[in-house]
Amino acid sequence: MRNKLLSGTACAALCLFSFSGAARSATLDDVMARLDKIEKENAELRAKVRSLSAARPVAAAPAAVPVDPAKFKGNPVLHAAVAPSPAPPPGPTIGGIPVKAGPLGPLIDNTTVTLYGSIDVSGDIFNPSVFDQGTKLGVASNISSFGVRVRHNLAPYGWDGMAVVAQLESQVDIASFPTERAAFGTRDSFLGMESPWGSIKAGKSDTPYKKSTAAMDPFTRTLGDYNSIMGNTGGDNRAEFDLRLPHAIWYESPIFSGFQFSALFSPGQNYAKDNADYAYGDYFQCTGSSARGSGSNFPNSSGSIPGNIGGNGCTDGSFGNAYSAAVTYKNGPFNAIAAYELHEGVNRHGDDNLQLNVNAPGAPGPIFLPDGTQILTGVHNEWAAKIGGGYRFNDGLGDVQLSAFYEWIRREVTAIEQPFNERSRDGVFASATQYIGKWAISGSYAHAFKTPGNPACLSFNNVNAGVACVADGTPQPIVQIGQFQANRFDDSANQYAVGARYYFNDWASWYVVGSVITQGPGAHYCLGASGHGYQVCSRDAGNDTIGGATIKAATTGMTFNF
Amino acid sequence: MDMQPPPALVQVQQDEVPPELPVDPAPIEVNVSKYIPESATAVTVVVTLTPPTGQAVIYAAGHEREGTLFKGPRSIDEVKLFGPIIYVKLYGAASFDIQYTNYRQRE
Numbered sequence: 001m002r003n004k005l006l007s008g009t010a011c012a013a014l015c016l017f018s019f020s021g022a023a024r025s026a027t028l029d030d031v032m033a034r035l036d037k038i039e040k041e042n043a044e045l046r047a048k049v050r051s052l053s054a055a056r057p058v059a060a061a062p063a064a065v066p067v068d069p070a071k072f073k074g075n076p077v078l079h080a081a082v083a084p085s086p087a088p089p090p091g092p093t094i095g096g097i098p099v100k101a102g103p104l105g106p107l108i109d110n111t112t113v114t115l116y117g118s119i120d121v122s123g124d125i126f127n128p129s130v131f132d133q134g135t136k137l138g139v140a141s142n143i144s145s146f147g148v149r150v151r152h153n154l155a156p157y158g159w160d161g162m163a164v165v166a167q168l169e170s171q172v173d174i175a176s177f178p179t180e181r182a183a184f185g186t187r188d189s190f191l192g193m194e195s196p197w198g199s200i201k202a203g204k205s206d207t208p209y210k211k212s213t214a215a216m217d218p219f220t221r222t223l224g225d226y227n228s229i230m231g232n233t234g235g236d237n238r239a240e241f242d243l244r245l246p247h248a249i250w251y252e253s254p255i256f257s258g259f260q261f262s263a264l265f266s267p268g269q270n271y272a273k274d275n276a277d278y279a280y281g282d283y284f285q286c287t288g289s290s291a292r293g294s295g296s297n298f299p300n301s302s303g304s305i306p307g308n309i310g311g312n313g314c315t316d317g318s319f320g321n322a323y324s325a326a327v328t329y330k331n332g333p334f335n336a337i338a339a340y341e342l343h344e345g346v347n348r349h350g351d352d353n354l355q356l357n358v359n360a361p362g363a364p365g366p367i368f369l370p371d372g373t374q375i376l377t378g379v380h381n382e383w384a385a386k387i388g389g390g391y392r393f394n395d396g397l398g399d400v401q402l403s404a405f406y407e408w409i410r411r412e413v414t415a416i417e418q419p420f421n422e423r424s425r426d427g428v429f430a431s432a433t434q435y436i437g438k439w440a441i442s443g444s445y446a447h448a449f450k451t452p453g454n455p456a457c458l459s460f461n462n463v464n465a466g467v468a469c470v471a472d473g474t475p476q477p478i479v480q481i482g483q484f485q486a487n488r489f490d491d492s493a494n495q496y497a498v499g500a501r502y503y504f505n506d507w508a509s510w511y512v513v514g515s516v517i518t519q520g521p522g523a524h525y526c527l528g529a530s531g532h533g534y535q536v537c538s539r540d541a542g543n544d545t546i547g548g549a550t551i552k553a554a555t556t557g558m559t560f561n562f
Numbered sequence: 563m564d565m566q567p568p569p570a571l572v573q574v575q576q577d578e579v580p581p582e583l584p585v586d587p588a589p590i591e592v593n594v595s596k597y598i599p600e601s602a603t604a605v606t607v608v609v610t611l612t613p614p615t616g617q618a619v620i621y622a623a624g625h626e627r628e629g630t631l632f633k634g635p636r637s638i639d640e641v642k643l644f645g646p647i648i649y650v651k652l653y654g655a656a657s658f659d660i661q662y663t664n665y666r667q668r669e
Contacts, residue, residue, distance in 0.1 A: 112639070118668060143669060153637055160636040161608045194638050196608045196661060206669065215601040215667050254608075254663040258597045332596050392600065401600070506625075506644045561603075561668065 110153040117146040120221050121175055122557025126527070126536045129549045131461050133540065140533025141175035142221040142557070145187055151194075162195045167203075175533060181291035188244065198253040204246040208262040208326035209341035213388060216403035218433050218442035223553040224497030224515035225531035226429050229446040231384065232530070233409050233423040235493065235523050237537055238294055238317070239530035240423075241341055241384040241409060245322055247281060258331040268320025268344065274379045275320045275347045276312040276355055286314035287322075288343065290530075295350075315350035319343035319382070336389040337405065346411070348377040351420065351455035370469050370476040370485045375455045376417045384409045388429075397436050404430040419487050420455035438503045446495040454486035454522055458547030465544040486547060490520030495527075512556040521548035528553070587651045592660065595646035602643050602665040609660055610636045616655025623647040638663065 120142040127135040147169035154162040169187040173179070185204075192201025206214075210231070217226040231241035250264035268287065271277035278297075279287050289295035295316035297304045305313040326339035349355035352375040353367045367375045388405020411423035431444035459465035459482060467482025478485040499513030519525050524545045526537035538549030598605050609618055614635030621629030622644040630639050634655060641648055643665075650658060 151639060153639065155633065155637040161610075161638050163638045194606065194663065196636075196638070196663065199606075199664060211667070214669060215599055220669065252664055254661060255597050255665075260664075330597055330599060335599065399600075 108152065110156050112151045112153075114149040114151075115147075116149060116562060117144075117172070118559065118561045119144045119172070119174065120557060120559045122222065122533070122555045124223060124553060124555040126223065126551070126553035126555075128536050128538050128546075128551045129461070130538055130540050130546050131463065131465070138534065139175050140555075140557075141173050142533045143531060144172045144174050146170050146172050147187070162193065164192075165194050165199070165201070166191045173533075179292060186291065196254060198251055200249070200251050202249040204244055204248060205250060205264065206244050207264050207322075207324035207341060208250070209324045209339040209384065209386075210242045210244075211262075212326035212328055212337040212339040213386065213403075213405050213429075216388065216390060216405065216429070216431055217444065218431050218440070218501075219444060219497050219499055219513050219515070221531045222497075222499070222511070222513045222515070222557070223528045223532050223536065223555045224444065224495075224499060224513045225528060226431075226444060226446050226495070227530035228495050228515075228517055228525055228527050229448045229493060230407060230427055230429050231409075232448075232525070233382065233384075233411070233425075234317075235422065235448065235491065235519075235525040236294065237526045237529050237535035238290060240288060240317060240343070240382070241407075242530045243288070243322075243341075245324070246287070247279060248322075258329050260328050261325070263325040264323070266322040266324075268322070270314075270318075270320055271309055272312060272314075274349075274355075275318045275345050276314050276349070277318075278309055278314065283309075286316070286318040288317045288319050288346070312355055315347050315355045317350075318347045320345040333392040334389070335391075336387075338385075338387045340383070340385045342381060342383040344381050345379050346382045346423075347379045348423075348455075349379070351375055351377040354378070366473075368471040368473045369457065369487070370471050370478045370480060371488075372471075372473055372475040373419060374473070375420050377420055377455050378413070378417060380412050380417075382409070382411045382423055395434070397434060399435045401433045401435075402431075404428070419453040421452045422454045422487075422491070423451070425449050425451040440501045440503070442500070443498045444496075448491075448493040448519075448523070448525065450490060450492045450520075454491060456486055456545075457483040458486045458522065458524060459483050459540070459544040461538075461546045461549060465540050465546060466542045483544075484521070484547065486522040489522035489547070491522035493517060493519035493523045493525045495525070507562060508558065508560045510556070510558050512554070514552075514554045516550065516552045518550050519548055523548060525551075527551050587653060589649035589651050592648050592650060593646050594643070594648060594662070597662055598643070598646070598665050599667065600646065601667050603668055604640045604642050604666040605648075605662060606638065606640045606664040606666075607660050607662055608636060608638045609658055610634075611652075611655040612657045613655065616658075617653045618655060618658055619651045619653070620660075621649055621651075623649065640666075 122140050122142055124138040124140060125135065147167060150166040152164040154164065168185050168189050170184045171182045171186045173182045188205045190201040190203030190205060192199055219225055227239035227242045232239040245264060245266040247269060248264050248266035253261040268275055269280040284298045285291060286295055286297050292298045292301055297313035305311060321344045324341040326337060329336045354364050369375060384407060386405050386407040390401060390403035392399055392401045407427040409425055411421055413421050426449040429446045431442060433440050433442040457469035464482035469480055469483045470476050478488050495517045497513060497515040499511060501509050501511040503509045515527055517525050517527055524538055524547060526535040528535045536551055536553055538546040538551060540546060594605055609632040611618055611634035616634045618632045619629040620632060620641045622642055625644055628642055630641050632639060652658060
């Protein structure tokens, strides 16, 4: 019995062992199979998730829906389907500060601060064809600038569609010795308000007259800049009607069906009735001149006389109230402009030496030309007007931009003053630019018509240039040893410029420009006026002005805008 | 003896459909060259959005990260230009209206 029990127990144990071994074998296979399956499925899922993640931006940004603006009247461009997302994605940040489009994030609620700048540096070679000058090399910083632009959105405060705007812009003379002409706020700087009904701003700004044709010049800033002639009344290194006016207030309309109107007023606010002094708020800087430049009366600048306020030293183009207005129109490939600017009471006693100076009585006195005439220039209004237009088309190689405008410049003098009036003339400008891929190839032409007169003697292009005209009130030969009476000679001029620009991208470009100016014996135009880092004029080492010099220059440079 | 597979694996195996990704709105192309010069570097616009709680991001072609955010019902701001095309993305807005008020050109 005991043996039976033992054998039965052993048999049961063996059976159990053998059954359990079989059962274990079957379970492991199943698990392994399941695991294999799961791993495969897991790998497939992982691959799907990865592919979906990688494809998300593409899938999330369907093709743009073109909108034909021709379908709508005026400016409106509109209409889209309802977008499902609840809010725009958060913008990028730097150090936790939100950054919008390069501009810094809000320093004040609903305020955008933008840092921006433009750098233009060139290497030049030029020859003014003056006997003691020869060919020279130069490096120039050309209207390089840095600025801060601020926009404070008023919509969250109940002023829908309105914003406070401010700008502080400075010239940056990165290639020359630093002076206060590159101080902060020397360029367009203002505080104003923008709204759907237009903008009102106050501060200093390029005039509407200047801005209306600025884009027509493919060689702006270079030695081929059109301001050698256009807007340049005296034919020297200053373009009187290409100004940035200080202490000004201006209005810019919204764009109605392609039309935009802008108007600027700059009160003269001069200490002197004849505008011979500085304006209130300006020191050692006459209105209408560039900082430290000709006519500024900055101490030791060309033509300056001693004295601060009350010195009556602003006699080379200083003016009182100034008004500037422009209407621009653009409709597809066609654009047109009309502009007008008035300078009241422009003091040019620097030419006739008749400025009364209460602090230096007896100092002024008449000046005579060789033919015995007394120079009379006085204080008179000067104005300029221009009309022009442009057309853009594609010639198969790329877009072609054509532009042209005609300009009238006048100084309203009396008949007796006309022989000395070098401020009244017409001018014409035309330019063409062919775009081919990243290249832009341009050419331009400007012509200055003759003026009624000239208040000075100009020098011959030789070593006698410094020998002044003999002029004592009695008739003399108008052509003398070193100089000649300019108003007896043609003072028309032509400027030609050609060049090419290569755009590396939206921010950087390289350019090369060649320009030449030819002029009559009575003219003294410069290259690079009112745009280039310096001007190339027909002056000898003694600062004598050579009449009729042919000036040639070539320049190559880079620009970087941010 | 527990014969069940690991719960985590079972969970993954059951989640056949990947989670739905948020959808970015389709950009709407606008050509500004009719009224804005090709030489303009920025355009100032007043944007009106319907409904007024909507928002819009407007940017130049290829410069989405430099876009400008406009909040409804009506706000004014500047959009950088790199050519004549800008794009508008609407967030919670059904329609929009753009009024050009000004533009800026490099001197």
